[in-house]
Amino acid sequence: MYWLEVSVITDGEAAEAVAEVLRPFAYQEGVVLEQLGDMENLDPNALEPNVTVKIYLPEDRDTPALRQRLEEILYHMGRLYPIPPPTFRKLQEEDWANAWKAHYHPFRIGRRIWIQPSWLNADEQELANADLQPDDVVLTLDPGMAFGTGTHPTTQMCLQALEDIVQPGMSVLDVGTGSGILAIAAGKLGAAKLWGMDTDDVAVKTAVSNAQQNNIHHFHAWQGTLATVNERDWDVVVVNILAPVIIALLQEDGLMSYVAGNGRLILSGIIEEQAEGVETAVIAAGGQILQKLTVRDWVAFIATWA
Numbered sequence: 001m002y003w004l005e006v007s008v009i010t011d012g013e014a015a016e017a018v019a020e021v022l023r024p025f026a027y028q029e030g031v032v033l034e035q036l037g038d039m040e041n042l043d044p045n046a047l048e049p050n051v052t053v054k055i056y057l058p059e060d061r062d063t064p065a066l067r068q069r070l071e072e073i074l075y076h077m078g079r080l081y082p083i084p085p086p087t088f089r090k091l092q093e094e095d096w097a098n099a100w101k102a103h104y105h106p107f108r109i110g111r112r113i114w115i116q117p118s119w120l121n122a123d124e125q126e127l128a129n130a131d132l133q134p135d136d137v138v139l140t141l142d143p144g145m146a147f148g149t150g151t152h153p154t155t156q157m158c159l160q161a162l163e164d165i166v167q168p169g170m171s172v173l174d175v176g177t178g179s180g181i182l183a184i185a186a187g188k189l190g191a192a193k194l195w196g197m198d199t200d201d202v203a204v205k206t207a208v209s210n211a212q213q214n215n216i217h218h219f220h221a222w223q224g225t226l227a228t229v230n231e232r233d234w235d236v237v238v239v240n241i242l243a244p245v246i247i248a249l250l251q252e253d254g255l256m257s258y259v260a261g262n263g264r265l266i267l268s269g270i271i272e273e274q275a276e277g278v279e280t281a282v283i284a285a286g287g288q289i290l291q292k293l294t295v296r297d298w299v300a301f302i303a304t305w306a
């Protein structure tokens with residue numbers, strides 16, 4: 001089996017727009033944005049650096065019709081702003097899993113969450129340790145084929161919210177767990193009960209592996225939907241998916257009913273123009289918005305019962 005890499009080189013101004021039109025076609029709706037050039041020593045008067053936007057598709061979705069569709073979408077975008085045609089490259093499964101590793105380095109989120117890849121060598125680990133603080137919460141990840149590296153604003157806002165909310169002994173339900181990054185962070189912050197589910201079996205296996213690597217052994221994860229969760233009254237429920245899915249979970253699947261009376265619901269994966277629809281769905285389900293987080297065009301909500 002091979003994976004099709006679709007890449008587009010553009011500038012920082014257009015990268016988010018390109019990412020959003022490609023996202024619906026991507027596996028797990030994951031998009032990789034690689035900034036080119038020396039970001040730390042960038043001339044402040046220089047133009048925005050180039051960014052490579054990449055998505056990946058499994059072999060069974062690589063068809064001439066799909067390639068043509070992607071080319072047409074980017075061609076029409078290019079009528080409004082200079083966008084080059086996409087580049088297609090076939091990668092074997094192992095190469096696909098390793099394709100982004102060279103661009104994934106240790107980094108900090110919030111006050112004390114430190115994320116680092118699992119494949120650091122001794123010298124890289126020593127450099128990473130030099131930046132650690134005594135009370136840092138360290139997450140060691142190998143996202144593999146699951147969405148959730150911590151680099152996307154939607155994940156970062158969830159992690160910041162968890163850092164503020166999770167207290168030792170709490171219960172946390174991670175809906176659409178992906179790589180398990182959010183559940184693992186909650187466990188490192190002291191959550192005593194951790195459940196997570198995902199509709200993708202590969203994501204579940206990745207999440208379980210990452211949890212074990214981080215010595216989080218009380219994380220119960222399985223392949224399934226929200227309907228397969230047979231317990232309510234969770235202190236924290238976190239959902240980092242997409243706005244239409246979140247709205248459906250609230251309207252059709254009783255998402256709010258899984259939250260304890262004084263619990264918190266963290267919602268992310270929401271584009272700014274879809275935020276009002278999510279807020280309306282929360283209110284209709286009996287909830288209220290306590291806090292709105294924003295990073296560029298992305299929004300996250302922290303909600304509770306009204």
